[in-house]
Amino acid sequence: MMQATPITILMADDDEDDRLLTQDALKESRVLNELRCVNDGVELLDYLRRQGKFAEPGNAPRPGLILLDLNMPRMDGREALQEIKQDVQLRSIPVVILTTSKQEEDMIRGYDLGAASYITKPVTFEGLVELMATLGRYWVEFVELPRERDNTQ
């Protein structure tokens, strides 16, 4: 079921290369949704709460999916995930952890905190393209998500 406006995908990752590769992979996999990026957990929460440099209206459309890296400066993915899932306004947004960490405890913690999926970054670009195609099909085409709640607070 298609939505009226295509959802925005928000990527939180401090690695510019990965952001570039993800952008490329999305294009390659023909997922045409907008990809926006933030550098770390603090920026991610600012974006979601439209604070700081994201305060201007229209500057931070509510994402329909968050791709979250775990190891980031200032506030890492684990803390950010915890904040998001404790925030009534934000906790319905699906968060997919996309990280290089293969540590089982990161995985367990991630699911405990309410992550929708835990995915290790593919080694090859081909793998990344495939992943983006699958993510796009699943989260963008099939999954239904509630609308943003009381936006005016």
Added chain:
Amino acid sequence: MATDYQCESERVTLVASFLRTINWIRHRDMDSSRAGRKRIYYWFTLAALILVVLAVNAGLAMQTVRELTESQRSLVNTSDVISKLKDLHQSVLAAESGQRGYLLTQDESYLQPYDNALSVLDGQVEKVKQISTEIDGQRERIDLVLQLIELKKLELIETVNLALNEKQPQALKTLLTNRGRNLYREIHSLFQDIEAAEYTLREQRFKQLQQAQNEAQLVFIISGSLSFLLVITLLVVAMVNIRKDIRYRAALEQQNIDLAEQVAKRTRELQLYSDELSRSNRELEDFAFVASHDLQEPLRKIQAFGERLETQFSANLGEKGIDYLTRMRNAAGRMSRLISDLLEYSRVSTRGKAFEDVDLNETLTTILDDLEVAIDEAGGEVNSDTLPIVRADGNQMYQLLLNLIGNSLKFHRPDTPPRVVLSYRTTEGIKPMHEVVIQDNGIGFDPQYAEKIFVPFQRLHGRDEYKGTGIGLAVCRRIAERHGGHLIAESEPGKGTRMIIQLPILGVTQDDASDPDHHTDG
């Protein structure tokens, strides 16, 4: 590795310190045995001294008693002599008195004592004859007095008989000749001499007795004092010895305490070292993690962007450019594998699991299942004796056998399908071992490389001929060594390879490097 050398040098230091301790104990024992011999001489001397003192005391006492007895006997004898002589004297005197009385008075009542005296006289003479005396010339004097008494007796009998035969005047005449009187005087004087001599002797003997008594007193005082001194000495010696013993015991206890302290110190040092080792192991582990994660990250980028370059700009790169790019990506891929292998190698000890009973037969069955495709493809065959149950890390036993059997399948001769035989026996000796031998019919290797093949990343063949980074055997040996065992390779080119795994039958205590709390991935 540096830690192994450290470990070795620490062990050497420890052994040296134990040897020092043992040496010290041996010296101490030698000292104490020397002291022991000294003590024996000491006690021997003391015992000899006691015996001498006792013997001297006993000798003196016996001597004194003998002197006393002798004096006593002599004294008794003198008294006996005096008393017998006195009796005899008395009788002679009585007989004479009786005779005189009768002759002067004609009163026959005087004859009564006279007869009495005469009747006992012979007996008394006989007694006096038998007496012995110690005084020079006394015997002769006694003999003389006895002769005189005999004469006196005859004179008495003669005069009395005359009187009884009514020849009174003649008898009186005889009496008045003073012959009898002179005789008596002579006898009396002799008696006095003899008695005086005996009295003198008796006095002398008395004095001697007195002296002997005094001497005896002195001897007993001296020997008593000596005994007293001896007892005091013994007491002192005993006290000194007890005190010495107490001191010795205290010293021994102190030594024990010192020894315990030394051991405790060593243990502390060992603990410190062990902590240090754990720390360095953890650091190594962290390094391995960094190596696996952070070093892999840029490699991943090199590969990904290389791929992007190849797919998007292959037309612009040209054939040579694409070749370079492919080589670059291959190198990056190899580096990635090397890093992973290094991590695997370091994990043998840092991420090992606890030891348990592992049935190698089950391990082998699993391996053969996992290798089924590879065995079938090569047309190979793997046969095995019944293998033992060993005390080990199950995963690592799997890894060990898998690597070795995998190698046997991999390095087979091009025209010959691989045949792998696992045989099992136990070795004898101080430390009995399980010995599993994996024999193949593969390409083998030159014996001069028998050690080199266990060095990480050492390869005997080009990468084009056989795949792999060269970490497999290094990991295998590290696994064997972690279990207290050995891994030995024997071969000749073209004659197959024998890999000999030895694992201790009694097992080993587990190194604390394999901490179950540590995370086990990367």
